Amino acid sequence: MAHSLVPVTPRWPSVAAATLVLLLTIGTLGAVAWRAKWAGGLAPADWAAVRFTIVQALLSAAISVVLAIPVARALARRRFRGRQLLITLLGAPFLLPVIVAVLGLLAVFGRGGVLNDVLTSLGFSPVSIFGMHGVLLAHVFFNLPLAIRFILQGWLSIPSERFRLAATLNAPVGRLLEWPMLRVVLPGTFLVIFLICLTSFAVALTMGGGPRATTIELAIYQAVRFDFDLGKAALLACVQFGLCVGAAMLALRITADDVTGAGMDRVVQRWDVARAGIDYAWIIAAALFLLVPLGMVVLRGLPGIFDLPDTIWAAALRSITVAIGSAVLCVSMALALALRGGGLTAIVGVLPLAASGLVVGTGAFLIVFPFVRPADVALFVTLLVNATLALPFALRAIGPAAAQVNADYGRLGKSLGISGWAWVRLIVLPRMRKPLGFATGLAAALSMGDLGVIALFAGQAEETLPLAMYRLMGAYRMETAASAALLLLSLSLLLFWICDRGGRANADV
């Protein structure tokens, strides 16, 4: 009889984690399909929502990718002070609460924003960014950095020897090296962004609305909150799920997966570029587009941050509690799954990528609704859903580290007879502190900024900080909202920093 080469850990945590994830993804889908009002089919307004969802996602992905190409090329071939910092910042939107970014964009492009101030002072009529172009603007803001990182990775994956060879041959670098690389990288990048834009409820909630700019998720939200038409919400949730699964399957098939940014600090030496001006113009434009809105949040939020009403502080406390609970649950599940490995872990690890928070939320709503008042379990359900939705990212962060511990020390542990909890406590946890800290910070920040499920469930008494902010914006209390945004932004980054730092401090190699 052969033995496994790694110490065996208890089985139940991974089973419990897999069960929870399956319940929240497949289970909620079942509830949704069960309650869906199939008979009537989709109303014309619902078809409009389906169309808008797809069109805005296609356009968002296309614009992000097209704009990212020159910026990535500039970053790939220019060396300048602050380059690494800029590349690190390109990873930040992942941690940035959507609603904070939206507020920043409004401060620049919105009704009372900088842009309109300039336009009106020049005698032009002001522009409104609500509707399709607002949604596109926000999506490009979030996904341009992601696209730049993907494409930059592609550029840096071209071996420098090839550029040298092309230079000696005086061959056109673009056609010989760059275009073939782009043909490989662009479709995956496009699809990942398309998928993200299909499920970005918070952007549609704040920038969209009205008959011409309603996404499926927004329609679900309105059906639950305003019409209380659960059958219609369930039907829309089924449509949304089908759309996501289709896009996710396409994306998984053709995606290169590295978004860590490792190795992006090098610059490929090139012999074919003479003028640097255009490259720097692209870099500066992209940096301004990404940094000015955030600067506006800080600028407008700072004066009022200590005069925030108590309700905001209470909401912040709720958000922190949910974020910490969600992060701990998420990372525990990821660790349990990573230690067991196997096919189930692989499936459970990607399933949430295809799930939309609103679909899961609608399903959860349908499940709990007959038994309790949804608002009573709003925070608990939000915690569970956030933990599940962050699971793929946490698993990606700690999976390789778990494999490394097993590869390096599995046989030693096994021959010493270390097993079960002793293996986890003495070896796994200490050896994986860094990725565990990073994953915890990531999950906490994602949960902190979440404005999805909570919007479906919460009443006044359960609102989290993002929801409170959204309600302030709805009431046009922009100064208070800006201060709340600054608080939210600070708390998200602080949570991430504390967890990530905790994993690094005094870590033994």
Add this chain to the structure above:
Amino acid sequence: MLTFENVLLSQGDFALTVDMTLPKAEIIALIGPSGAGKSTLLSAIAGFFAPTSGRISWNGADLAGIAPGARPVSMLFQDNNLFPHLTAAQNVGLGLRPDLKLPPAQLAEVEAALAQVGLSGFGDRKPGALSGGQQSRVALARVLVADRPLVLLDEPFSALGPALKDEMLDLVKGKLHAAGKTVIMVTHDPADARRIADCAVLVADGVVTAPVSTATLLDNPPPALAAYLG
């Protein structure tokens, strides 16, 4: 004693037959070209590699089906023999209790073992603060405290310089062998075998020969060994 009865180790194209008995409380060297299956033989004894057929037994008791950690075996690998985040004393303590819940008596045992390998007072250091030779000593101290009579060495000292390696081999002889343990060591270097091994086993061409005295084997090498030694 360690007995192999018609043991066949195979994986893909690789096959090794073993039928022999290794004496107790001796140091036995496994000599042979790389790829011949020396490490695989150790893995089979440790329980990481199941024989395709045949029986491996220790003092008459069949080892089949016994988990690596439950076998009467301590093993040192080529690398990663210490956990870098645990202190030297904790690393040694793992040989006594794998959950590290050590009562005072066992803590004293750990301290004594460290003293035996010349590391008194180094118990609080982590491997990163120890030299390569000191790290090897910690690993040997762990083997020393463990209540496991069979010790497998899969070239754990190969990264050390010649002088340090000899020092470690002498420790193996002076401490482990002296404590009555049976030591089976893989080696590429005939000088290592001559230095400490009483008897040697040739692993070559898919066959493991019965143990003979090291000097006999190396002074009159059979053709397969002669080709390897050059």
